[in-house]
Amino acid sequence: MFEARRWASSLMAGVLAAQLIPVLPARAFSRLAAWAITAKGELLLRTSPNLDLDAFFKDGDGRYGDRIWIDFPGSPQRPRKIPGKGAVREIRVGMPERGVTRLVIEFKRGVELDPSKLRLVGLDWDSWRMRFPLQDARFVAMGEGILEREVPFPSGPTMPGLSRAPLRTLTVASLPWVRRGAYRVMLDPGHGGKDPGAIGIGGTREKDVVLDVSRQVASHLRSKGVVVKMTRRSDATVDLPPRARLSNQWRPDAFVSIHANAISMRRPEVNGLETFYFQSFQGKKLSSLIHDSILRTVRRKDRGVKEARFYVIRRTNSPASLVELGFLTGTADAADLADPAHRRQLALAIAVGILNYLRVAG
Structure with a gap:
């Protein structure tokens, strides 16, 4: 049996119920475009428009470590498992149900997260951050996709x-x-x-x-x-x-x-x-x-x-x-x-x- 909690939708800390919800903004991208875990112990996300993020936490057990997952509308083009580094055991991108992409961050056994200190914070209309408050854990940078909006994909020639x-x-x-x-x-x-x-x-x-x-x-x-x-x-x-x-x-x-x-x-x-x-x-x-x-x-x-x-x-x-x-x-x-x-x-x-x-x- 696992203990699941919700992150507060305000900047105040709180231990709430099963679903973890973001702080701000209320709307972001329609599917996951990029993710990264930084050496500082942060999860960074870029998404597509018109999306409400659903985020969850689950305690580790004998088989799995502590897990955080976030659901995004839209099916992943390629479900995959990515070996983790440092405190992270594995990253999984999958489809728990039709039309949903799930990003799972599983930590190594022995790495214990306090969900009351976790926040998924909207940094901009298309970007999000979650910090992992683990003092003794070692994080190694890894990720997929491009976090910065550095290419506008213009409809015609770019500005000469x-x-x-x-x-x-x-x-x-x-x-x-x-x-x-x-x-x-x-x-x-x-x-x-x-x-x-x-x-x-x-x-x-x-x-x-x-x-x-x-x-x-x-x-x-x-x-x-x-x-x-x-x-x-x-x-x-x-x-x-x-x-x-x-x-x-x-x-x-x-x-x-x-x-x-x-x-x-x-x-x-x-x-x-x-x-x-x-x-x-x-x-x-x-x-x-x-x-x-x-x-x-x-x-x-x-x-x-x-x-x-x-x-x-x-x-x-x-x-x-x-x-x-x-x-x-x-x-x-x-x-x-x-x-x-x-x-x-x-x-x-x-x-x-x-x-x-x-x-x-x-």
Whole structure:
């Protein structure tokens, strides 16, 4: 028999009955978008609109440790169990009944929570926090999804302009966590073989740049347990229909085509990053996350996330994105794309964007 209590709906502490209710706001997101446990011992949530959160506590027994769970309207795309770290034994995302997503945080046996000190507090219209008041417990940061609203998923091009100075220098340690073996990604290095693609300043060829970047992205994704295939792994000629057909036969969770742009050599002032999707909310989300990750990593003019009818993203059934890394005919972009160190940062940024998409898409 367990003892269940409710968290007070005011800022005052109180020991109440079975259901635990949040403080404020009364409405938040329609489904779970992201969660994280911080090293400080906090649970952070981001949700979708029009939602009343239901939160519960259950004492541990001989089989389970103390558990907190929160219910969200909407079914999870992928029920899963995630091994915990530190004081947390396991995180579970499941569906206790049709149309309900349940996030369960189970603590290790011997870690005892006092439910009268627990509060699920609304920080903003889309974000929540719960602190775990455990002085001697060790917490390790972990989570899924993106807590910050850093990508608006615009309906048209994003606001143009030059991105700010690099906000970060990425390393392999920067790559987000995803469940190993759970996802498949198809990478499509543009052109190849007899088709060099764009040829830019200094004779830099698009097919060489994008193959190098794609190979690095593949390596980073594989290091996180993602299963990766490439439409070409060498300087080979591959027509467009076989690329889309290969993806549709394999049915990856995401398809990412990597290209470099070009315009007349007489227009060296034209530079910038463009990312494209075709008539798909998931494709738009994937494109936006990759685009934003690149802009937060390298200095690049932002030419926007746009809808387009490129063959491979139009004929691919999976969520698809086509990234134009920059203009090989642009003075600034050409110098960057010819630089191996810059390409390493681009590859890490693309990998981060893809991994963040997989975490959000579930």
